[in-house]
Amino acid sequence: MSYILAIESSCDETSASVIKDSEVLSNVISSQYFHGKYGGVVPELASRAHLKIISDITEEALEKASLSINDISALAVTSEPGLIGSLIVGSNYAKGLSLRYNLPVIPVNHIEGHIFSGFLHEKNAEFPVVNLVVSGGHTAIFFVESYNKYSIIGLTRDDAAGEAFDKIAKMIGLTYPGGPLVDQYAKSGNPKAYDFPRSMIHSHDYDFSFSGLKTSVRYFIRDKFPDGVPEEKLPDLCASVQSAIVDVLVHKTINAARDKKVNGIVISGGVSANSQLRADMAIRAEKFGIKTYAPAMGFCMDNAAMIGFIAEKRLAELGREQFFNLEYTVSATALRAKTK
Ligand code: KG4
Ligand code: ZN
Numbered sequence: 001m002s003y004i005l006a007i008e009s010s011c012d013e014t015s016a017s018v019i020k021d022s023e024v025l026s027n028v029i030s031s032q033y034f035h036g037k038y039g040g041v042v043p044e045l046a047s048r049a050h051l052k053i054i055s056d057i058t059e060e061a062l063e064k065a066s067l068s069i070n071d072i073s074a075l076a077v078t079s080e081p082g083l084i085g086s087l088i089v090g091s092n093y094a095k096g097l098s099l100r101y102n103l104p105v106i107p108v109n110h111i112e113g114h115i116f117s118g119f120l121h122e123k124n125a126e127f128p129v130v131n132l133v134v135s136g137g138h139t140a141i142f143f144v145e146s147y148n149k150y151s152i153i154g155l156t157r158d159d160a161a162g163e164a165f166d167k168i169a170k171m172i173g174l175t176y177p178g179g180p181l182v183d184q185y186a187k188s189g190n191p192k193a194y195d196f197p198r199s200m201i202h203s204h205d206y207d208f209s210f211s212g213l214k215t216s217v218r219y220f221i222r223d224k225f226p227d228g229v230p231e232e233k234l235p236d237l238c239a240s241v242q243s244a245i246v247d248v249l250v251h252k253t254i255n256a257a258r259d260k261k262v263n264g265i266v267i268s269g270g271v272s273a274n275s276q277l278r279a280d281m282a283i284r285a286e287k288f289g290i291k292t293y294a295p296a297m298g299f300c301m302d303n304a305a306m307i308g309f310i311a312e313k314r315l316a317e318l319g320r321e322q323f324f325n326l327e328y329t330v331s332a333t334a335l336r337a338k339t340k
Pocket of ligand 1: 011134135136137138161162163165166177178179180183269270271272273274275300301302
């Protein structure tokens with residue numbers, strides 16, 4: 001029996017999961033909501049909170065899978081990118097378990113986790129696909145040919161889409177993380193109420209830019225609602241902002257999928273939970289005979305199941321011996337254009 005115990009702690013979610021043969025047996029996630037009062041994640045507090053809870057979360061994941069640590073045959077842990085202190089907590093915890101129970105540790109890139117999370121519950125998805133990874137820290141389009149071969153074909157030039165959601169939400173007076181709240185308000189709003197820029201929508205590449213939208217909303221609020229955005233205007237404002245972000249994400253991803261002649265689009269990362277993004281991408285891709293895959297809701301945000309899923313593939317491909325070397329280091333380095 002090859003059970004993998006995976007741990008994810010790269011930002012403000014502490015998560016542990018047990019995976020076997022690509023099946024998720026448990027996926028426990030604890031979100032650090034207390035950052036809301038600071039308007040964003042405070043790295044030092046995030047590390048301390050991971051440290052406090054990581055052992056309990058891991059035990060809960062084992063319990064939910066009806067297993068003990070003695071049943072586990074390998075560990076997986078997010079090693080990059082992310083907040084350095086948070087990464088160190090998860091990584092050192094995994095190394096500790098490795099030494100105590102003589103288990104290999106497979107270090108996993110968080111973005112790779114998101115890229116392939118669309119395949120977690122979608123056994124029919126076939127490579128190649130175009131994948132939009134869209135989260136609080138990253139916005140990129142990948143051309144994915146297999147579990148081992150993918151390349152970045154588009155990247156944000158400034159803010160990530162989730163960051164734009166969160167920063168704009170903060171300007172409007174919503175708490176962190178603002179993305180889900182904007183989504184909620186937008187449901188009853190008119191997306192055409194206010195006209196915000198769709199930056200780079202006609203550029204002949206797959207890159208993004210969201211800082212112009214942020215500035216445009218800032219001036220709009222200053223001029224139109226100098227005393228703060230009234231509650232009754234929130235739905236229209238949120239719907240208009242959300243549409244400006246989603247239109248560009250959908251347009252560029254579909255262009256990439258058509259240019260690359262793929263039959264499938266995968267969207268993943270925290271922002272892939274956005275209801276308009278999921279709906280618009282599916283409807284517009286369908287017109288070109290392209291199918292859209294998105295992770296189940298609980299697997300859009302940061303989670304350890306996606307880390308265990310890709311670790312299992314690596315283990316099958318490379319064998320367990322090399323993963324007893326615990327000298328790998330964690331790295332905060334953000335996404336950069338590279339081909340793998
Ligand atoms: O993948 P994730 O959990 O963490 C990172 O790796 O960044 O993504 C978190 C991001 C946050 O910016 C959050 O506001 C955004 O995902 N998000 C959403 C929604 N749910 C989460 N943005 C828009 N609509 C949503 N429903
Ligand atoms: Zn993430």
